Amino acid sequence: MKTNKLITLALSFMALIAITSCVEDDDYAVPNILGTEENKALANMLATSTEVDFEYAKNLYNSDPNNDGDNDDAIPFEVENDIYIKGYISSSDATGNFFKEFYIQNKAENPTSAFKVAIDQTDTYNQFNKGREVYINLKGLYIGEERTGSGVITIGGTTEFDSFGGTVDRVNQNQIKTNILRSETTVELTPLTVAFADITDAIVGVFVQVDNVEFADDLNGERYFDAVEVFDTQRTLQACGGFDYSEISLETSSFSTFKEELLPTGNGSLRAVVSKTFDGSTHVLALNTTDDVMLDNARCSLFNIDDFTVTFEEDFENFGGLTNEGWTNVNISGTSTDWFISGFDNNDYARISAFSSNNSEANVWLVTPAITLDADSDAILTFDLEIAYSNGIILSAYISEDFTGDPETATWEPLNAAIPYGVTNTFGGLEPISAIDISAYSGDVHIGFFYEGSDPSATTRYHIDNVRVLSN
Known part of the structure; x- marks a missing residue:
């Protein structure tokens, strides 16, 4: 028994x-x-x-x-x-x-x-x-x-x-x-490729990939987790954006099995989940595994302004009006939303918002005068942007080699302009958008800023200033 x-x-x-x-x-x-x-x-x-x-x-x-x-x-x-x-x-x-x-x-x-x-x-x-x-x-x-x-x-x-x-x-x-x-x-998830500026509340929880990134210069020899922290450590990731870096933090838990691994020193791609800090104030990235960290390339280098000359520049000061200065302002749909010149604190800029327009669609182009690019030269586009009362990213930038005055008949190529979501109910000040490489284009080109608004659902207000094309 x-x-x-x-x-x-x-x-x-x-x-x-x-x-x-x-x-x-x-x-x-x-x-x-x-x-x-x-x-x-x-x-x-x-x-x-x-x-x-x-x-x-x-x-x-x-x-x-x-x-x-x-x-x-x-x-x-x-x-x-x-x-x-x-x-x-x-x-x-x-x-x-x-x-x-x-x-x-x-x-x-x-x-x-x-x-x-x-x-x-x-x-x-x-x-x-x-x-x-x-x-x-x-x-x-x-x-x-x-x-x-x-x-x-x-x-x-x-x-x-x-x-x-x-x-x-x-x-x-x-x-x-x-x-x-x-x-x-x-299934095998295909990571959504994003720039730092694309990371908003809308994609919190999404598995993403960021390219051409590296850990900040002062993190050489550091580990994913800082031993003096109690819960989480944030390490700065940076991406070369022409003359400056764009940044976001990678957050690592004190309970992670890889917390003592050294941060890689190279440049490349990183896959992670979009998350937020404990208080919800800031977007961060969180790793599933360090197998998703692929930073094996040489570190990137910022542009040196001394290597470039100004091919085109507009700061809208002492501006004679959009039409008189060769700019094109075309309202594709909607009747009372247009780009116009405004100013604050002794600074002028181009401004647009669909707020109080009563337009279910407010699609408006702002197009630069012709800008001549040399086929054998490198060229970059930079501009400053201020965003207020944001309820969506509704501004994008394009380039055309055949624009003749009507934006609806031109061929427009989208530019990788890192337009951020912006702040709500306040003004954050003009900030530079990461430099955009336009070296693939030549001859007389036009840069187009396209606003896709509607009242009341998409009324984000934008101020554009200091539009420059630099060549070397």
Whole structure:
């Protein structure tokens, strides 16, 4: 009898090991112990619920229902209808750089939106591995923020309220089983290639790639994590932008397994998840793994202004008017939105906004006079920009070699102008946009600034100044 009891105990222990291994193995397969049940739950949800897109789900949450400019009245939205979202896991806590959370983006390639999911579970990579196709049944869950005003729209399982407003808390284990369902599909995510200026709240949680980047010059010999920090370390990444650098921080957790690795000193590409600092004030990048750091090339070099001569320059001071000075201002759609010359604090600039225009479309071109480029010379475009009352990036820059006065008949090539999102309800001051290489063009060219506005949804105000083309 004693022998039989020992055999029974041994078999039970082996079965427990088998179950544990099945749930937490690293091959990311649907665990057999849960597979049938989970697949049945997914099939039932697909048959009884309606899929909604990420933006629809995000818009269910209103962080300022009283419209008084703060978030102390924020109330997470409780989903009561049978709706779900489908997406792909973009983050991984396999290296400890994420904790009790994962991000899910709406598409495996060219994603446009993502959610943070606060989850009461560690080592989520064993179940919700990067690239896994996941369906989230939103009924019974909450949409809001973990910290009011952070701008990181999060799916949670319950709510908390204090003097700062209402927030969401983590999805519990029971909710995980009923609401967060995997398919058997895992795909290779194609990172969304972005410049630093493209990183906004709209793509928080998206797996991205930044090119031609390197760690700041003063970080040689430093590691991903600074031992004097308690929770997170931010290391500056920089990208050569002509005469100056654009920057963003890479944030590393004190719990990451790679925290003591030395920062690479070269230039190249880096893949990471767009995130924000704890207080939500600043965008940062967060690594899934240092395998996504590919900085093996020679460091980049900034342009030296002494190597260039000014081919074209306009600062709009003592300006005789757009038409008289050879500029073209054409309103493609909309009747009361135009570029015009304005000024503040003894400085003049070109200005536009669709605010109070009552135009459902306000598409307006501002085109420079002809600028002659030598086919054998390097040429770069620079300009300063001020942004206010921002509700979207609705300005872009183009170049044309066949413009004759009508922007609708010209051939326009988009320029890689790093237009930032800008600040809301205030002015941040004129700032230089990273230099744009236009050496591929020659002859008489025109630079076109195209504003795509509408009132009231896209009314961002722009000031353009100090437009220059430099050649060497």
